[in-house]
Amino acid sequence: MLGACSNGLSSSGTDKGGKETITFINHKTDWTGNGKWKEYTKEFNQKYPNINVKVETITDYAGQMKIRMNSKDYGDVFMLPDTVKPQDFKNFVEPLGKQAELEKKYMALSNKSYNGTTYGIPIAVNTxxxxxxxxxxxxxxxxxxxxxxxxxxxxxxxxxxxxxxxxxxxxxxxxxxxxxxxxxxxxxxxxxxxxxxxxxxxxxxxxxxxxxxxxxxxxxxxxxxxxxxxxxxxxxxxxxxxxxxxxxxxxxxxxxxxxxxxxxxxxxxxxxxxxxxxxxxxxxxxYAAIGPDYNIAINVHSQHKKAAREFLDWFINDSNYYKDTGAISAVKGKDYPAALNSMKEAGVKFIEANPAPKGKESLFSDINNEAEIGLDTTDATKQRIVDAAKGNTKESFNHIMDDLNKKWGNAVKNVTGK
Incomplete structure (x- = not known):
């Protein structure tokens, strides 16, 4: 299901008055229906009146974007799906800067950084x-x-x-x-x-x-x-x-x-x-781990990269997205939402997953893809477990776990040679 709203032109481009239109593709379909995206583009235009933002939302975001990214037509600004391998970021995404420099201001960047370069910034940090x-x-x-x-x-x-x-x-x-x-x-x-x-x-x-x-x-x-x-x-x-x-x-x-x-x-x-x-x-x-929500990124094929970057920076630094979604801001030093403070009061400790060692940023992704288990990226294994528990297949839980271990073990060996 697709939804769209804009404050001007219907597609990315530049009108006769010199206003650029960029397309922002994301997964927040509910905000198309409730008018929230119109509020955001209006707020953005108070600071950048010469940039029109066409917002396009997709329900099955990861699945549809995987198809769209086979072409160059996936907007100017978009949410970077986890299906893109770290070593392939450069083929799809415009670099945003050096990770070490950006980490002075933002948290949780390791997920969409590779070889010291950051390609996406979390729209929010969640648990x-x-x-x-x-x-x-x-x-x-x-x-x-x-x-x-x-x-x-x-x-x-x-x-x-x-x-x-x-x-x-x-x-x-x-x-x-x-x-x-x-x-x-x-x-x-x-x-x-x-x-x-x-x-x-x-x-x-x-x-x-x-x-x-x-x-x-x-x-x-x-x-x-x-x-x-x-x-x-x-x-x-x-x-x-x-x-x-x-x-x-x-x-x-x-x-x-x-x-x-x-x-x-x-x-x-x-x-x-x-x-x-x-x-x-x-x-x-x-414990509850804090980690990035979708990372906002810029299409490497965009013809409007400057305008796209201005929107991306505004979205992360100036918009109220993290407050409006009850999340943590990726900008360091901002307050946690009340809903997560209640977890702290219950004694739950927050931790952030350590990044992969240098030179091994894509290792987990490579093993996961080789194993074809879909850990973090698809629902296939979880659906398989549900099907077995429902009695829709003849598999036992232990059989599924043994099969996952076999696939994962072989993938570790094939990818690492050990």
Missing amino acids: TGILVNMKVFKDAGINEFPKTPEEFVTALNTIKKKNPDVTPLYTNYASNWAMANWDFVRTGASGDADITNKMTTDKEPFAKGKTMNTIYKVLFDAVKNGDTEADPSTTDWEQSKQDLADGKIGAMVLGSWAIEQVQALAKNPDDIQFVAFPMTAEDGNQ
Whole structure:
């Protein structure tokens, strides 16, 4: 689904009055409908009156952009999908500057930097965990959110028994993007800032007792117990937000960027809370990793790079995007949103994943692509787990984990030669 709004011309170009029009492609379809993007372009024009911004939004953003980026037609400014390999950034994206210099002002740049050059800046910094309607939990007699996988799975089952009309955990199986959040929680769930780097040498990261196995087992058990939606293939992302707000859904594994969207739909916004994934690290603490949302970038083929850079800089430095989405600003020194302060009060510690060692920036991506597991990038493996738990396939959980270990182990060997 596409949406668009603009404050002038219909496509990138320059009019007779010398005004340039740039196209900004992004994933925030809800802001097309509620008029938020029109507010932003109007604010931008107060500072840059000679630049028109055509905003184009896409629902299946990562999937559609992967197709569009086979051509040069993917806007002037866009959100850089994770499907682009770091070593390929230069083929698609205009460099923004040296990472070391930009890191003096911005955080979380390592994700879209390569060989010391930064190609994208996070539109916001989020944490990944679980977005919950705590009223659903409290109505089932669960007053404190669980801190272990076992407690969480039990709580979901308790909710279902107390109120069969409620879906305790919603997977968003059919969205083709949301289930990647089950991968994103690994740094916080483990409390290990180096877990992703360690996976580049670990040939069995999905073995029993390891973080990824534990995370995926929560998903499998919840589905197996009947505590997720009846038909995963018919899930609806937009409707799920309203259902969570209304107490028809108890929890969804998501990024903190979704807090504001669901709270805006709720009769009592305080019912909607964001919590850490229910795992406790070896040191006894609960952690939530902070990391970049989409990174805003400039098309290397753009004919309007100066105007595109002015919009990008305004968006990161001057707009209220992080406040409007309940996120953390990528600009260092700005306040955390109230929703995440509540996590701090609950004793949750925030950590940021360590960047890959110099010269190995693409190693994880290379192994992941070689393994064809889609960790962080696709929903395929998570959907496979749901299908098995539903009984739609004959695979067992252990069989899937063994297969993932085999694929990952072979990929590590093929890519590193070790």
